[in-house]
Amino acid sequence: MAVPNSDAELLVQFKDPATKERAYTAIIKKYQEKLYWHIRRMVVDHEDTNDVLQNMFIRVWNGLENFREDAQLYTWLYRIATNESLTFLDQLKRRASVSLSEVESGLSNKIKADSNFDANKLEWKLQLAMQQLPEKQRIVFNLRYYDEMPYEEMSRVLDTSEGALKASYHHAVKKIEDFMLNH
Numbered sequence: 001m002a003v004p005n006s007d008a009e010l011l012v013q014f015k016d017p018a019t020k021e022r023a024y025t026a027i028i029k030k031y032q033e034k035l036y037w038h039i040r041r042m043v044v045d046h047e048d049t050n051d052v053l054q055n056m057f058i059r060v061w062n063g064l065e066n067f068r069e070d071a072q073l074y075t076w077l078y079r080i081a082t083n084e085s086l087t088f089l090d091q092l093k094r095r096a097s098v099s100l101s102e103v104e105s106g107l108s109n110k111i112k113a114d115s116n117f118d119a120n121k122l123e124w125k126l127q128l129a130m131q132q133l134p135e136k137q138r139i140v141f142n143l144r145y146y147d148e149m150p151y152e153e154m155s156r157v158l159d160t161s162e163g164a165l166k167a168s169y170h171h172a173v174k175k176i177e178d179f180m181l182n183h
Contacts, residue, residue, distance in 0.1 A: 007073040014064055028057060035081045041142045042085040056084040071156050078157045082139060129179035137172035144169050
């Protein structure tokens with residue numbers, strides 16, 4: 001028998017019109033905070049994060065009916081969250097018609113503009129260091145460091161080999177260490 005509110009049970013409930021909305025709400029409650037922080041570490045701004053999260057959950061509502069369950073639910077959710085974040089950042093670049101480095105510089109400036117910002121605090125320094133990373137390395141670092149996602153799961157989320165992910169993570173850690181030591 002399934003554990004109450006296990007992903008498998010929630011998916012069964014979602015497919016039943018009588019319990020669909022309740023199951024969807026339970027899925028949101030279960031994953032919202034983790035997904036919020038996953039997205040926030042990519043797009044930085046709280047309002048932008050909420051917009052991306054809302055778009056992501058709309059896609060989940062529209063796509064969950066066809067979820068094939070060949071991956072875990074949270075893997076599928078992270079993939080959607082990652083793709084929505086990348087789409088948002090691409091739109092930001094296009095709207096501003098600026099280069100990626102200028103967008104990343106803008107994200108760094110948003111971090112510095114935060115009323116709680118303190119350049120001497122490790123967490124802020126880490127946020128600034130992460131903004132210096134190429135997009136792919138930043139995503140891999142976020143998933144591994146903050147979400148403690150195994151490479152096998154990450155491979156499914158990002159559709160990349162485990163070897164490539166390990167290399168990206170290694171390079172990201174090295175760049176972050178260099179930034180932390182030199183800033």
